[in-house]
Amino acid sequence: MPPAERASPHLVLVGGHESAEGADLSPYLDALPGAVVTSPGRSLHNRVSALLSTGEQGAPVVVLPMTWGRDPVMVADTAKTLRWLRSQHGPGRLVLGDAFGTIDHLVALLRRAATQTAAHQPGAGLVIAARAANPFDDAELHRVAHLVRTYGTGTEIEPACIAEPADLERAVRRSQALGSDVLVVVPAGFARTCPEVDALPGVTFYGPLMSERAAAQVVHQRLTAAVHRLGHGDDGIATGLLADHGHGYAHSHGLDGEHPHPHEHPHDHPHTHARAADLVDST
Structure with missing residues (x-):
């Protein structure tokens, strides 16, 4: 048998x-x-x-x-x-x-988000958002954002470690100060929605990474x-x-x-x- x-x-x-x-x-x-x-x-x-x-x-x-x-x-x-x-x-x-x-997977998917944003909304900036964690994991988000910016499409990239809704708003204001009037928020995690963007004029949510x-x-x-x-x-x-x-x-x-x-x-x-x-x- x-x-x-x-x-x-x-x-x-x-x-x-x-x-x-x-x-x-x-x-x-x-x-x-x-x-x-x-x-x-x-x-x-x-x-x-x-x-x-x-x-x-x-x-x-x-x-x-x-x-x-x-x-x-x-x-x-x-x-x-x-x-x-x-x-x-x-x-x-x-x-x-x-x-x-892995981080490599995350960077690749965020670069794709930057490429698609540049193609469909020329001149728009990207806010890479994640829930605030600890200083080391938050620092990794900044490193990821730098890699996406460096190897991306010239899109303005701003990281946002969000402990409260005001944190995303501050990241949006920084991006706007750098000349990005239209912004797309993309998650650096598994989030599928971002209700905070509804209160921010000129800001939309990219959607889930996968x-x-x-x-x-x-x-x-x-x-x-x-x-x-x-x-x-x-x-x-x-x-x-x-x-x-x-x-x-x-x-x-x-x-x-x-x-x-x-x-x-x-x-x-x-x-x-x-x-x-x-x-x-x-x-």
């Missing part, structure tokens, strides 16, 4: 500040039957623990960090939660997938790759623990290169990551 097929995996999407702690991911669920969305920490722990305890016997739980690369702390924290759960439930049923996207269908295709790719790696004994947790390695002031090496704290380092394993152009083409 042929060997029994492994039970279908349970999919958990975990989102941080790039998706309003997962709230922006809900529209994806229609294209991902059975998937659940959660925020990091206790919510993630409870969701995964329940699936491991009550889910179909033998069905792996795949946890996918929904980030464009600007929230490495969320990935590392997720890995820590899964490491603890692995110690309680044993290996082989839990896997941390690759992040949904359609639900395209995003679901990427999720399926990450899911398939994660299940494949789990079959080879790699649950991705060790790699995830290093996601925020070197991120922030607290992580530093001595002047002589000494590394004073231990890490769980992963074994070598070939991973296949999508090129930025491939992801853009799928939208």
Whole structure:
């Protein structure tokens, strides 16, 4: 008799500040039957623990960090939660997938937004907007905006880290002061709407970076790759623990290169990551 097929995996999407702690991911669920969305920490722990305890016997739980690369702390924290759960439930049923996207993917999609804006609204400026997080992730947004500006179409680019509606308005005023009377707000995360633009004359919202269908295709790719790696004994947790390695002031090496704290380092394993152009083409 042929060997029994492994039970279908349970999919958990975990989102941080790039998706309003997962709230922006809900529209994806229609294209991902059975998937659940959660925020990091206790919510993630409870969701995964329940699936491991009550889910179909033998069905792996795949946890996918929904980030464009600007929230490495969320990935590392997720890995820590899964490491603890692995110690309680044993290996082989839990896997941390690759992040949904990378900074390169984000820059490529934002450059496409700049190109389309320049083609359809010549002279319009672009405000790249994201929810305010921490100084390091916010600084990464400024770096991304600089890359889009440098390798874009000459479109004026202004980043906006939004903690309150007035933050977007200030970014709009800066752009207007530089000569952009017409502005397009484009999200640097998973936001699908931006109600704040309704109160700003001459400002429109670009729309989401990817359609639900395209995003679901990427999720399926990450899911398939994660299940494949789990079959080879790699649950991705060790790699995830290093996601925020070197991120922030607290992580530093001595002047002589000494590394004073231990890490769980992963074994070598070939991973296949999508090129930025491939992801853009799928939208």
